[in-house]
Amino acid sequence: MMVNMKRIEEQTYYEILEVSPNATAKEIQRAYERAKETFHTDSLAIYSLFSEGEMNQIQTAIEEAYRVLMDEALRKDYDQSHLRNHVGEKKEKPLGPQGIPREKRDSLSFRDLAINTGEVIYRGKTLKQIRERVGIELKTISAETKISIKILEWIEEETLEKLPPLVYLKGFLRGYAQSLDLDPQKVVDGYLQSIAETKKK
Amino acid sequence: MGQAQNDNQKMIWTIGGGKGGSGKSFITANIGICLSKLGVRVILIDADLGGANLHTFLGISPPALSLSDYIKKRVSYLHEVLIPTAIPNLQLLTGAQDLLNAADAKSVQKRRLLRSIQRLEGDYILVDLGGGNSLSVLDFFLMSDGGILVVTPEPTSIENTYRFLKSAFYRRLTQSVSSHPVKTLIDGAMDRKNEMGIQNPHDLIRAVRSINEEDAKRIEEEVETFHPNLILNQVRSKKDIEIGFSIRSACQKYFGIHLHYLGYVVYDQEVCQSIRKRKPLVLENARSRAAQCVTEIAAKLANSHQISLRF
Numbered sequence: 427m428m429v430n431m432k433r434i435e436e437q438t439y440y441e442i443l444e445v446s447p448n449a450t451a452k453e454i455q456r457a458y459e460r461a462k463e464t465f466h467t468d469s470l471a472i473y474s475l476f477s478e479g480e481m482n483q484i485q486t487a488i489e490e491a492y493r494v495l496m497d498e499a500l501r502k503d504y505d506q507s508h509l510r511n512h513v514g515e516k517k518e519k520p521l522g523p524q525g526i527p528r529e530k531r532d533s534l535s536f537r538d539l540a541i542n543t544g545e546v547i548y549r550g551k552t553l554k555q556i557r558e559r560v561g562i563e564l565k566t567i568s569a570e571t572k573i574s575i576k577i578l579e580w581i582e583e584e585t586l587e588k589l590p591p592l593v594y595l596k597g598f599l600r601g602y603a604q605s606l607d608l609d610p611q612k613v614v615d616g617y618l619q620s621i622a623e624t625k626k627k
Numbered sequence: 628m629g630q631a632q633n634d635n636q637k638m639i640w641t642i643g644g645g646k647g648g649s650g651k652s653f654i655t656a657n658i659g660i661c662l663s664k665l666g667v668r669v670i671l672i673d674a675d676l677g678g679a680n681l682h683t684f685l686g687i688s689p690p691a692l693s694l695s696d697y698i699k700k701r702v703s704y705l706h707e708v709l710i711p712t713a714i715p716n717l718q719l720l721t722g723a724q725d726l727l728n729a730a731d732a733k734s735v736q737k738r739r740l741l742r743s744i745q746r747l748e749g750d751y752i753l754v755d756l757g758g759g760n761s762l763s764v765l766d767f768f769l770m771s772d773g774g775i776l777v778v779t780p781e782p783t784s785i786e787n788t789y790r791f792l793k794s795a796f797y798r799r800l801t802q803s804v805s806s807h808p809v810k811t812l813i814d815g816a817m818d819r820k821n822e823m824g825i826q827n828p829h830d831l832i833r834a835v836r837s838i839n840e841e842d843a844k845r846i847e848e849e850v851e852t853f854h855p856n857l858i859l860n861q862v863r864s865k866k867d868i869e870i871g872f873s874i875r876s877a878c879q880k881y882f883g884i885h886l887h888y889l890g891y892v893v894y895d896q897e898v899c900q901s902i903r904k905r906k907p908l909v910l911e912n913a914r915s916r917a918a919q920c921v922t923e924i925a926a927k928l929a930n931s932h933q934i935s936l937r938f
Contacts, residue, residue, distance in 0.1 A: 431847050461876065470781075471873030472873070477826060
């Protein structure tokens with residue numbers, strides 16, 4: 427059967443997230459956030475297209491694909507049991523060398539788009555989780571952004587009394603977000619909102 | 628009849644889907660002008676039943692001659708009803724709606740019209756189909772070299788676009804199969820409450836496979852080669868731009884088709900200004916943001932031989 431007409435339950439986790447089988451954790455994170463936004467129940471882009479049942483099926487498949495592909499051991503097992511069986515199917519056809527759909531790479535105007543993650547609120551621990559899943563160490567971010575590791579840790583742990591003044595904090599959050607390919611504005615807004623709520627308590 | 632100089636390179640694009648007001652005529656007119664500025668011969672065809680006013684977008688009065696004159700044999704050749712415009716390399720043909728929307732328009736007649744259009748002397752022919760959804764409109768969309776859907780980021784526009792796409796999709800499948808039971812099955816599948824429990828294209832293919840393996844294969848081939856194009860109009864934010872990519876993913880998951888996201892046009896006050904003045908935006912204000920978006924899309928169409936936007 428051709429790749430295109432596969433039912434969702436027949437698609438590989440890579441097809442479900444629209445990434446190449448050799449996608450990096452960062453690419454998978456990004457694809458997951460995009461898929462989650464696209465197939466969110468309130469998403470404008472799919473308005474009127476799917477039934478409730480179809481939506482549930484897709485959402486479940488996306489979560490499952492993400493859970494497995496972001497776990498190194500699970501992904502390895504999955505690759506061994508699934509990818510070999512599909513060698514003849516040219517799964518990578520619509521994808522460019524870096525796992526980005528070719529057409530998207532070619533269209534100049536789309537190149538610098540930030541990813542919108544919809545309902546994800548970036549608390550300290552969310553940032554930490556994403557960072558760990560993507561497999562980036564704090565010292566790497568620190569080297570890239572020139573933000574001290576201590577401060578990055580305080581940000582992740584939401585150690586309110588240690589956090590720098592707001593204007594610096596915003597700058598740090600932006601730097602942190604950029605090194606994880608997250609939308610800086612969303613990270614700043616989400617983070618500040620969540621620490622404001624913590625302070626109230 | 629006009630002799631085409633290089634038939635191989637001629638491209639017929641249809642612009643449809645969505646709903647009235649999504650900007651199809653604006654986009655058709657302005658892309659046409661951009662292409663004509665590249666030095667290729669462009670013919671714009673107005674087939675919008677609800678509101679044929681492509682001429683207004685080009686700043687010319689309602690044309691005296693139309694396709695009806697050709698169909699009713701008041702003129703002998705189709706090229707005689709082409710209207711010149713003030714823009715070099717750009718001609719206009721109106722009145723195609725009479726045929727496309729006539730209930731009795733036979734498929735033979737439509738094909739004949741399409742052939743006459745193909746013989747016109749032009750390199751790019753853009754057909755504004757309007758918001759219609761009739762079988763003739765769908766056929767024209769499917770018979771062209773490439774179909775473009777114009778959508779705005781609003782639920783009404785998106786709903787109508789999916790409705791159009793579903794109709795075109797199933798129409799294309801019906802035309803591709805040979806067995807009568809399979810045709811009936813596809814027609815039935817259009818209705819979500821059908822008794823066969825076919826909810827989506829995936830269910831359909833499974834049902835077809837149980838009746839006729841040959842036709843199931845044909846359907847899969849049709850799905851594989853059906854590549855409609857999408858232009859997102861009146862975008863106001865980065866989030867809006869993303870909707871185009873999301874629609875592409877949704878089409879992949881629902882229909883199994885690859886929709887090509889051709890580009891977006893930003894919401895821009897200059898567009899309203901230019902329409903009020905009846906002066907095309909890309910001529911009146913080429914540096915406006917919307918004009919730049921349209922120019923970029925036109926450049927992609929001009930290069931479509933390389934990047935395969937065809938069906």
